[in-house]
Amino acid sequence: MVDFNTTNFISPSTFILLGIPGLETVHVWISLPFCAMYVIAILGNFTILFIVRTEPSLHEPMYYFLCMLGVSDLVLSTSILPKMMSIFWFKYREISFSACLTQMYFLHFSSLMGSGIFVAMAFDRYVAICNPLRHSTVLTNHVVAVIGLAMMLRGGILSLPFPFLARQWPYCRTNIIPHTYCEHIAVVKLACADIRVGDYYGLFLTLFVLGLDIFFIAMSYVQILRAIFSLPTKDARIKTFGTCGSHLCVILVAYIPVLFSVFTHRFGHNVPLHVHILIANVYLLVPPMLHPIVYGVRTKQIRSRLLQLVPQKGL
Template sequence: MQETPFCLRVGHLLPYSMSDSNTTDFTNPSTFILLGIPGLEAAHVWISIPFCTMYVIAILGNFSILFTVKIESSLHEPMYYFLCMLAVNDLVVYTSTLPKMLAVFWFNSREIDFSACLTQMYFILIFSMMESGILVAMALDRYVAICHPLRHSTILTNPLVVKIGLAVVLRGSIIILPFPLLARQWLYCRTNVIPQPYCAHIVMVNLACTDTHVSSYYGLFVLFCVMGLDGIFIGVSYSQILRAIFILPTKDARLKTLGTCGSHLFVILAFYIPSLIMSLMYRFGQNVPLHFHVLIANVSFLMPPTLNPIIYGVRTNQIRDRLLRLFTHKGA
């Protein structure tokens, strides 16, 4: 059995060192046991505090984004429609993982049904894939807005935005579907213990006692041919954006135009930097304890959905001003 040396948003497809499990007498268990953070079981309640705080921030922040865009007619533009897609995506990522994680931390509710485990794995993968697609769509919006400002409203029409959103959903659904289908066919005869607080794909690979090369190769294809192309498209878009910005006549005009891309750039960094950190940990941190790998992987996985609404809420004047007026009016 070969581990998969890749990640989709490191934390669900990132390989990490996992202690060898003793072979048991069962095959294809109906339930799995989630350990939470292995080796730190006694501190689960304390560990749950920052995770719960992140969950609350993500829920409040993303719902605030959705509410603000809905009631503010001036925000009915492609940029904010894509931001709403990102907010919904982040809410589903959290909802598919955090409740069970907190149940493990608080109530020691470790059992999870086999089908539920595969479903959770599928949701984690598909919405990570969709987030990458949404970031590409947002890069396209910024490219058209800055490089072709007079044609922005005629190019990115509402019907086109809807089609892009549907394309992002269908792409993620179709491309990720083979992962749970393959995982369902594998034999699991090593152990039913998952050293994580949720069902990550790499964990399922490690638990399988059959050949998983097909899944590994397909994962590499997804990483390089899908996610890689997303990164290339974003890079090319911003190279053209920067080129257009630097030919502007005044420094103030350059800074103002660049500021319209700031939020999106920060969100891109929040998406890719944790993946880079976890990749480096995988390559150079073989002696790092398992509990540290798992803890950092979980934080890296859950941090972007928490940061995204904060970044857009703080850096986007229209959203920040609308929220301030809303709360000021309520407090008056």
């Protein structure tokens, strides 16, 4: 069994990921739903990408943004799940220092990119519902491409300080990380240096960057709801709300667990460690699984195209 004995080193060549401390005896059982989520996320997001790519009628801003979200979901889930399964199934807990920092970078990059795409999707719904006659002129293919590139650059640039700072700090305590992946907070707690800069930067991203994203999404939906409730008939209100209801549900599923996890890490010292880790895994694995299911079921065009791809049994 690996212990927490202190070791003397400045820069470890490897870290040891423990998985979920306290639940080692049920690692295999925990891995089953996690693996199922990953398989559904992979199949679902690739299916969405394929359908949008091959169906000309879906070459619209909403579906382009959905594809961007699918790509960020694939990067997010693939950056953690394979290594997590190696811990749960084969007890292979070692991860190199460079691989750990790379995983940390792609986790933040894909999360920030996904959050930015949510803002873009909310803006798309706002224009489509509140200014439908201007939708095709405001959200042209060029504008959609620029928005996608901007969100990718934003995620890439804002994520750089995490591995950069972590690489600079000395590690003279232990190389054991009580987690299933290289979460930023779990890694920097091992450093024997003043880590306040990294801690404040992580808090800045949560409160300012994600906070602004949530604010813009909320403002978009306030205007959308005002436009919906001003419609003359109940059927029209229900039909219009249905076009953005799935997006709103996905946003709530994505943001609530991540905010809960971030704040309990910093202020919820009485919350057991295994609860922290389980929540941290849920907010990374559940949204990539839910996105293709929700959008595939709720979006008529994708659903009908998917049914065309499924072989029909003869009578």
